[in-house]
Amino acid sequence: MDVSRVCVVGFGVMGTGIVQICAQAGYETTVVARREESLREGMEKVKFGLRKMAEKGKIQDAEAALKRIHTTTNLEEGAKDADIVVEAVYEDVSAKREVFERLDAICKKDAILGSNTSTISIATLASFTSRPENVIGVHFMNPPPLMPAVEIVKSLKTSEETVQRTVQFVRSLGKEAVIVNDFPGFVTSRMMVLMLNEAVKIYENGVASVEDIDKVIKLSFGWPMGPFQLLDLIGIDIVANALQAIYNETGWERFKPAVTMMQYARLGWKGRKTGRGFYKYEGKK
Ligand SMILES: NC(=O)c1ccc[n+]([C@@H]2O[C@H](COP(=O)([O-])OP(=O)(O)OC[C@H]3O[C@@H](n4cnc5c(N)ncnc54)[C@H](O)[C@@H]3O)[C@@H](O)[C@H]2O)c1
Known part of the structure; x- marks a missing residue:
């Protein structure tokens, strides 16, 4: 049909x-x-x-x-x-x-x-x-x-x-x-949230600033935007929930949302939609 x-x-x-x-x-x-x-x-x-x-x-x-x-x-x-x-x-x-x-x-x-x-x-x-x-x-x-x-x-x-x-x-x-x-995160979500989680952990480890991580990833991997710009665009809460959902189903530690990601989501710094995430967006609340 x-x-x-x-x-x-x-x-x-x-x-x-x-x-x-x-x-x-x-x-x-x-x-x-x-x-x-x-x-x-x-x-x-x-x-x-x-x-x-x-x-x-x-x-x-x-x-x-x-x-x-x-x-x-x-x-x-x-x-x-x-x-x-x-x-x-x-x-x-x-x-x-x-x-x-x-x-x-x-x-x-x-x-x-x-x-x-x-x-x-x-x-x-x-x-x-x-x-x-x-x-x-x-x-x-x-x-x-x-x-x-x-x-x-x-x-x-x-x-x-x-x-x-x-x-x-x-x-x-x-x-x-x-x-x-059918497996938690399928292909695309699983790859994407893992990379974004790792970017936040790299920042937490003090390896580089948010701006520098975005810059080096964009210029080295040919991404149109860096991981933190992408986190702010998708919504930090959305990425944290996706990681948590995959972690709940698999128990794989690497999918535990990074601490900073959870804190930002809880504080309402969810990205572009709230005017503040890893970057600040002028003119929005
Ligand atoms: N945003 C992304 O980048 C993205 C990418 C791929 C897949 N998805 C998936 O797509 C789905 C939707 O995500 P989104 O980003 O569009 O969310 P969204 O929050 O922008 O939109 C969801 C909409 O569903 C409506 N809604 C809730 N319950 C409803 C109901 N019972 N009947 C009718 N409408 C109802 C809400 O009012 C809201 O407008 C999710 O499962 C998400 O994981 C999102």
Whole structure:
């Protein structure tokens, strides 16, 4: 069965990007948020993204793509006809549990139940449904319109049909699908958070300043930004939670969040979004 209707649940950083690329690829896309205000704010971001793509000549018709997007605060209305659901709510097991339990009750029998989770095991999400064979990780990278790869995460119970349909769907969005097994942090989150944790430990050890670590890594590894700039961009609390989640599942010491990272997160120095992280951002709170 081909995918033609997509439902995206959650309209934050990732949800907006995922909605944009689904609509620009020609899918009828319904986005579900909890509040009307989130729908309005999210749609402003999607409009901006689509118009930018049109200006750059990457898509033909931003207005036609916009017409394919439908918004609702009612999960049942948004998900009941979907061929694939991409859940992109907070990285929190109980928030995702609530969504997956409801999707299980609402969705068509053969609908794919996908999650954009960065660290939560697909087996855990599958256990919240009566159809684990349809549950799969569809891990878009940030920002989804620009990043070419998507990790497709299969649990021990994900069916081959679900994997193949999801791969086809991801390719139809113009993305490269990489199939990986269900293991805490998959490939990308595991590598990324470990490197960021190590950068903080290097700073704690007094080896170099935040600025100098960023400078030497950028110039030596060709990264577009240094690890501390990236920590501030992603959110120090988000990285600390991801490390903690992998540590909880594996018990591997190297994933214990660095002390300074935990302290910054607890003090509210979470990065750009709070105006202060490892750097200070003028004009923000
Ligand atoms: N931000 C990243 O760099 C990144 C990258 C890859 C994957 N992810 C993953 O994507 C997911 C979403 O992350 P994000 O950065 O977009 O988070 P975010 O906080 O920006 O957005 C989450 C949104 O979900 C909404 N939400 C919460 N519960 C909901 C519900 N029951 N129904 C509808 N909406 C609900 C919230 O109101 C919020 O707007 C997480 O699982 C995260 O791990 C994030």
